[in-house]
Amino acid sequence: MSITVSFLLLPSLVFLQTVVIAQSTTVCTTPTPTPYQRFASTETPTTAFHRKNSNGEENRSTWKQCVWNTTNATDDGLIHExxxxxxxxGNSLHVVYSGVNRVYCNGYQECCSRWYFTFDGDECDDPAPIDLVVFKRYTEDSPYRTRQMEGYCDKMPNGVVTVGLHVGTCKGMIDELANAYTGWNEKSPSRILVQEMGPPQDQSESMPPP
Known part of the structure; x- marks a missing residue:
């Protein structure tokens, strides 16, 4: 009786062992990480997001902030660089401007000022310009207000890039040059933030060229 039982159990044990071995040898393929997933890998990144500072410590991001606390009354031209x-x-630049702005109409019924970013003197064209438009009528008040503009400019070249904050007329909307103010004394700082980022996940959704 015992021999019969052993004979019946033996094939089952062999079968179970075969299943376990088959499952343990299954190989899972790992997809190539996107630029936003690369830090989940155990491999050392070789991009600009893995740098060493002066103390030899490794950083995971590359960013910079430029701050100033003066009032600029320029109506058409460069504000700060x-x-x-x-x-x-090929990476993207994430840029942010935050500060106090004011627009005043010089006797015109309507006026408009446009703040915008440039990269080495040119506005972003991939995917689109990064700007802030303030429109007002002559009868409206002109308070100082904190405003912010933000965007990404793709496919940047490597090396030093000069990010400029400018102000000027509103393209194709109102031709009259408004009285623009950027900043409001030393108690209200203005700032430009710049951060290097990986390329976008799906560039096909970007704004088509005009």
């Missing part, structure tokens, strides 16, 4: 070193060709 912030130099930034792009280390990986």
């Amino acid at each position: 912030c130099n930034f070193t792009v280390e990986s060709c």
Whole structure:
């Protein structure tokens, strides 16, 4: 009786062992990480997001902030510049401006000012310009208000890039030059933030060219 039982159990044990071995040898393929997933890998990144500072410590991001606390009454021209070193060709720059702005109409019924970013003197064209438009009528008040503009400019070259904050007329909307103010004394700082980022996940959704 015992021999019969052993004979019946033996094939079952062999079968179970075969299943376990088959499952343990299954190989899972790992997809190539996107630029936003690469830090989940155990491999050392080789992009601009893995740098060493002066103390030999490794950093995971590349960013810079330029701050000033003066009032600029320029109506049409450069407000401030912030130099930034792009280390990986083809990456994107994330730029942010935050500060106090004011627009006053010089006797016109309507006026408009446009703040915008430039990169080495040119506005972003991939995917689109990064700007802030303030429109007002002559009868409306002109208070100082904190405003912010933000965007991404793709496919940047490596090396030093000069990010400029400008102000001027509103393209194709109102031709009259308004009285624009950027900043409001030393108690209200203005700032430009620049951060190097990986390329977008799906560039096909970007704004088509005009």
